[in-house]
Amino acid sequence: MAASKSKNPQVLFVTPEIYPLIKTGGLADISGSLPATLRELGTEIRVLVPGYPKVLAGAKNKRLRHVFHGLPEAAEVRLLSASLPGSGVPLLIIECPTLYQRDGSPYQDHSGADWPDNDRRFSLLSRVAAILGSDASPLAFHPDIVHCNDWQSGLVPALLHFAPGKKAATVMTIHNLAFQGIFPPKSFNQVGLPPESFSIEGVEYYGNFSFLKAGLYYADHITTVSPTYAREIQQEPLGFGMQGLLAKRHASLTGVVNGIDMDDWNPAADPRLAKPYDAGHMAGKAANKRALQEKMGLAIDPDIPLLGMISRITHQKGGDLLLEIAPQLLQEPVQIVLLGTGDATLENGFRQLADTHPGSVGAMIGFDEGLSHLIEAGADMFLMPSRFEPCGLNQMYSQRYGTPPIVHATGGLADTVEDGVSGFVFDQETTTEFHRCIQRALAAYRDKKTWRQILRNGMKRDFSWTKSAEEYMALYETILNK
Ligand code: ADP
Numbered sequence: 001m002a003a004s005k006s007k008n009p010q011v012l013f014v015t016p017e018i019y020p021l022i023k024t025g026g027l028a029d030i031s032g033s034l035p036a037t038l039r040e041l042g043t044e045i046r047v048l049v050p051g052y053p054k055v056l057a058g059a060k061n062k063r064l065r066h067v068f069h070g071l072p073e074a075a076e077v078r079l080l081s082a083s084l085p086g087s088g089v090p091l092l093i094i095e096c097p098t099l100y101q102r103d104g105s106p107y108q109d110h111s112g113a114d115w116p117d118n119d120r121r122f123s124l125l126s127r128v129a130a131i132l133g134s135d136a137s138p139l140a141f142h143p144d145i146v147h148c149n150d151w152q153s154g155l156v157p158a159l160l161h162f163a164p165g166k167k168a169a170t171v172m173t174i175h176n177l178a179f180q181g182i183f184p185p186k187s188f189n190q191v192g193l194p195p196e197s198f199s200i201e202g203v204e205y206y207g208n209f210s211f212l213k214a215g216l217y218y219a220d221h222i223t224t225v226s227p228t229y230a231r232e233i234q235q236e237p238l239g240f241g242m243q244g245l246l247a248k249r250h251a252s253l254t255g256v257v258n259g260i261d262m263d264d265w266n267p268a269a270d271p272r273l274a275k276p277y278d279a280g281h282m283a284g285k286a287a288n289k290r291a292l293q294e295k296m297g298l299a300i301d302p303d304i305p306l307l308g309m310i311s312r313i314t315h316q317k318g319g320d321l322l323l324e325i326a327p328q329l330l331q332e333p334v335q336i337v338l339l340g341t342g343d344a345t346l347e348n349g350f351r352q353l354a355d356t357h358p359g360s361v362g363a364m365i366g367f368d369e370g371l372s373h374l375i376e377a378g379a380d381m382f383l384m385p386s387r388f389e390p391c392g393l394n395q396m397y398s399q400r401y402g403t404p405p406i407v408h409a410t411g412g413l414a415d416t417v418e419d420g421v422s423g424f425v426f427d428q429e430t431t432t433e434f435h436r437c438i439q440r441a442l443a444a445y446r447d448k449k450t451w452r453q454i455l456r457n458g459m460k461r462d463f464s465w466t467k468s469a470e471e472y473m474a475l476y477e478t479i480l481n482k
Contacts (some may be wrong), residue, residue, distance in 0.1 A: 007042070008041075008042045008043045008044065008473065008476075009043065009143075009144040009145050009473075009476045009477070009480055010043070010044040010045070010141065010142065010143045010144050010145070011035075011038065011043055011044070011045045011046075011143055011144070011145045011146075011147055011476065012045075012046050012047075012048055012092075012129060012132055012133060012141075012143035012145070012146045012147065012168070013031070013034075013035045013038075013045055013046070013047045013048070013147045013149070014047075014048045014125065014126075014129040014146060014147065014148050014149060014153040014156060015027065015031040015047060015048070015049055015149045015150075015152075015153070016049070016050060016106055016107075016122065016125065016149070016150065016152035016153070017031060017049075017106055018031040018032050018047060018049050018055075018084065018091075019031065019032030019033075019261075020032060020058070020084075020085060020086060021049070021054055021055045021058045021059060021084070021085075022049075022052055022054045022055055022106060023369075024105050024106060024107070024367075025312060026175065026258070026391065026392070026393050027149060027150060027175045029260070029261065029393055030149075030175070030225075030258055031047065031049075031149065032084070032086075032087070032261065033087075033259065033260070033261040033264075033465055034258075034259070034465055034468070034469060034472070035047050035089050036084075036087035036089050036465075037259070037464075037465035037466060037468075037469040038469050038472065038473065039087075039089060040469075041466070041469055041470065041473060043473060043476075044141075045089065045090070046081075046090050046091070046092050046141060046143070047084070047089055047090070047091050047092070048091075048092045048093075048094070048125070048128065048129050048132065049091060049092075049093055049094070050093075050094050050096075050099075050100045050106070050121070050124075050125055051080070051093045051094050051095040051096065051100050051101075052100050052101075052102075052106055053100075053101060053102075053103070055093055056093065056095065058085060059080075059082035059083065059084070059085070059091055059093060060082060060083045060084075060085055060088075061081075061082055061083050062080050062081070062082040062093070063080060063081050063082070064078060064079075064080055065079045065080060065081050065092070065138070065139065066078070066079040066138040066139070067079070068128070068131070071124065071127055071128075072123070072127070072190055072191065072192055073096075073099065073120050073121075073123050073124035073127060073190075074096050074098055074099060074120075074124060076096075077094060077095070077096045077124065077128070078094075078095040078096070079092060079093070079094060079095070079128065079138075079139075080092070080093040080095055081093075092128075092132070094124060094125065094128050096124060099117065099120060099121045099124060100121065102115075112344075118181075118183075119181075119183040119187040119190070119209075119211075120190070122151070122152040122153070122155075122181065122211065123155055123187075123190070123191055123211075125152055125153055126148075126152075126153050126154065126155035126156045126159060126211070127155070127159065129146055129148070129153060129156045130146070130155070130156050130159035130160050130163060132146075133146040133156070133160055133167055133168035133170070134160060134163045134164075134165060134166070134167045134168070135163075135164070135165035135166050135167070136163075136165075142168075143168045144168055144169065144476070144480055145168055145169050145170070145171060145476050145479065145480070146160065146168045146169075146170050146171070147170075147171045147173065147472075148170060148171065148172045148173065148215055148219070149173050149175060150173070150174070150175050150176065150179065150212070151179055151180055151181030151210075151211040151212035151215070152181065152211070153215070154172065154181055154210075154211035154212045154213070154214045154215030154216075155191065155193075155211055155214050155215070156170060156215065157170040157172055157214065157215050157217075157218035157219040157220070158193055158197060158202075158203055158214040158215070158217070158218045159191075159193070160218075161218040162193060162194055162197070169220045169221075169479050169480060170215075170218070170219045170220050170221075171219060171220065171221050171222075171223060171475070171476070171479065172215035172216060172219035172221070172222050172223070173222075173223045173224065173225070174212075174216075174222065174223070174224040174225070174233070174390065175224075175225055175390055175391075176390050177212075177224075177233050177238065177239070177240050177242060177390070178240055178316060178388075179212070180205070180210050180211070180212040180213070180240065180241075180242070181210060181211030181212050182205060182208050182209070182210045182211075183208060183209045183210075183211070184208060184209065185198070185207070185208065185209055187209050188203065188209040191209075193214075197214075201217075202214075202217060203217065205241070206241070212242070213242065213245065216242060216245055216246065216249070217245065219252075220252070220479050220482075221252050221253075221254070221475065221479050222246070222249060222252055222253045222254075223253070223254045223255070223256055223472075223475065224253070224254075224255050224256075224390060225255070225256065225257065225258050225390045225391035225411075225412060226255050226256075226257045226258075226390060226391045226411050226412035226414075226415045226416075227255035227257065227415055228255070228410070228411050228412065228414045228415050229255060229388075229389075229390045229391065229410075229411035229412060230253055230254065230255030231255075232388065232410070232411060233246050234246045234247040234250060234253075235247070238388050254471075254475060256468050256471045256472060256475070257391060257412055257415055257416060257468060258391040258393065258396075258412065258465075258468060259396075259463055259464050259465030259466070259467070259468045259469070260393060260396045260397060260400070260463045260464070260465070261465075262400075262463065262464045262465075265373075265376075265396075265397045265400055265401075266400070267284070267285075267376075267377055267400065267401050267402070267459075270373055270377070272369075272370045272373035272374060273288050273291075273373060273374060273377045274287050274288045274290070274291035274374070274377075274378075275287035275288060275291075277377075277402075278459070279402070279455070279456050279459040279460060282402065282455070284377075285377060285378075285401075285402055286302055288374060288377035288378040289302065289306060289378040289379070289380070290302070290378075291374060291378060292306070292308075292337065292374050292375060292377075292378030292379065293306070293335070293378070295362075295371070295374065296337050296362025296364070297358070297359070297362055298335050298337070298359055298360065298361075298362050299335070299359040299360070301335075304333050304334065304335055305333070305334050305335070305380045305381065305442055305445050306334070306335045306336075306337065306378065306379045306380045306381075307334060307335065307336050307337070307379060307380070307381050307382075307383055307406075307438070308336075308337045308338075308339075308375040308376070308378070308379030308381070308382050308383065308403065309322065309336075309337070309338045309339070309340070309382070309383040309384075310338075310339045310340060310372045310375055310376075310382075310394055311340045311342075311384075311386075311394070312340060312341065312342045313338075313340040313341060313342035313343050313346045313347055313350070313365075314342045314343055314346075315343070315387065316386060316387055316388060316389075317340075317342075317384075317385075317386050317387075318384075318385035318386050318387055318408065318429070318434075319338075319340070319342075319343075319346050319349075319350070320346060320349075321385045321429075321431050321434050322336075322338075322383060322385060322434075323346065323349045323350065323353060324431050325431050325434060325435045325438075326353055326357075326361070328435065329435065329438065330357055330360055330361070332442070334360070334442070335360050335361070335362075336353075336357075336360070336361045336362070337361075337362045337363075337364075337375055337378075337379060338350050338361075338362070338363045338364070339364045339366070339368060339371055339372060339375055340365065341365055341366055341367055347365050350363040350365065351363055351365065376394070376397050376398060376401040376403055377401050377403070379403050380403065380445060381403060381404055381405070381406055381424075381438075381441050381445070382394060382395070382398035382403045382404070382405040382406065383405075383406050383438075384405055384406065384407040384408070384413060385406075385407070385408050385429070385434050386407070386408055386410060386411075386413065387408070387410070387429055388410050388411055389407075389408070389410050389411040389412055389413045390411050390412060391411060391412030391415075391416075392407075392411065392412045392413050392416070395407050395412075395413055395416055395417050395423065396416055396463040398423070398458070399416075399417070399422050399423060399458030399459065399461055399463070400458065400459060400461070400463060401459075402455040402456075402458060402459050403458075404422060404423045404424065404441065404454050404455065404458060405417055405423040405424070406423065406424045406426075406434075406437050406438055406441050407423060407424070407425055407426075408425075408426055408427075408429055408434070409425050409426065409427050410429075413425070416463075418457075420444075420454075421454070421457050422454060422457040422458035422461060423454075423458065424437050424438075424440055424441045424444075425437070
């Protein structure tokens with residue numbers, strides 16, 4: 001392992017997305033805030049990201065550091081140093097126009113189809129990370145730990161395992177085990193790992209090549225984003241085929257719950273709100289409710305309970321459950337606001353629901369960071385009926401914004417919401433239980449004193465990154481001392 005000059009380990013954090021440059025989901029938020037907190041606590045850290053157009057356009061202080069020639073993925077690859085707007089966290093950006101310079105999301109084109117060369121695109125991310133974590137690095141920065149996130153960086157532990165010489169230790173963090181980066185065997189041939197690694201004791205997954213399995217198999221340590229999810233993924237059904245491997249590696253598997261960016265998500269100073277507020281001055285929340293009702297074409301009514309939901313609209317997030325109970329739910333005075341994109345059938349379901357309930361249901365199909373903040377502030381309750389949720393962020397944003405979340409007891413939702421204290425929790429993933437839980441929340445809402453207490457309990461909770469970042473630092477130490 002590389003020798004560290006400073007007391008704390010030096011860390012290379014590898015991620016396919018990072019807020020505020022490029023975001024499709026929670027991993028971007030985490031990549032934008034965990035490294036910043038680790039740095040504040042004294043860790044010397046660099047974040048490695050692909051040079052998508054938005055990353056190149058938004059990163060500050062870009063400087064060319066190195067040109068790689070003849071990597072298996074591309075003839076010429078440039079490595080830039082830069083800094084993240086806002087926190088100033090040092091970035092390393094992989095500039096490779098043939099692989100990253102395209103419109104669309106990091107993973108898919110505009111039609112929602114995966115980029116056909118995702119194997120090559122993220123093999124390059126992993127390759128550069130592995131070079132930087134090894135003796136062959138062209139930089140003066142020599143990480144002790146390469147911290148990988150999700151399948152897109154899953155090849156790093158495998159590449160480093162087979163690399164000669166001194167090398168960094170690896171941590172593989174699972175943000176969502178449902179995404180595994182599975183490719184046909186011919187992708188394996190292009191990566192240059194030894195043929196014997198294409199086996200059940202290695203990167204092979206039911207005849208295919210899995211980037212995530214490569215990470216889970218070869219990493220020195222595995223983490224995931226909540227203790228409950230760490231337990232759930234060691235069994236069916238949430239192990240998604242990896243439960244055997246994860247159960248075998250349980251001694252090297254830790255759940256560390258995510259924090260949130262308490263500055264970006266602060267109702268007292270959020271520029272995206274109609275009016276700021278805090279637990280002592282809740283009038284601003286009513287102004288945001290009104291602004292949200294106006295924006296979404298809902299009837300203006302300060303008293304009617306307004307239920308919000310923001311998510312990728314997929315089976316995982318349980319939007320179908322809301323669609324199923326909505327007609328019944330809407331027989332009572334409630335309003336529903338949804339913001340999301342995803343599954344076309346479910347998207348249409350929400351459009352139709354809004355069309356058939358004008359003034360009571362608003363559906364915005366799309367990705368809108370500003371509106372997501374207004375929903376957190378303007379809604380009275382927040383819905384997260386996820387079938388599984390490794391950690392989840394919105395339930396924490398909701399508590400901070402005085403918008404009690406209604407959540408299924410799974411993964412990080414179970415770990416961060418206390419039933420009847422700062423939110424509402426249901427155990428079984430059924431429409432009946434979900435509906436019953438909403439009814440409980442509506443009953444509490446009608447009792448002003450109880451409701452105020454629930455809001456206050458949530459708003460005063462500390463979801464900052466400090467505690468989690470300290471856990472990661474302790475973990476890095478333990479790994480390096482092994
Ligand atoms: P996941 O990463 O599984 O999508 P998380 O709850 O961990 O779920 O994080 C989702 C993040 O993405 C949150 O910050 C959420 O507010 C945001 N988000 C999801 N969908 C949208 C959308 N359509 N518009 C704006 N923000 C969204």
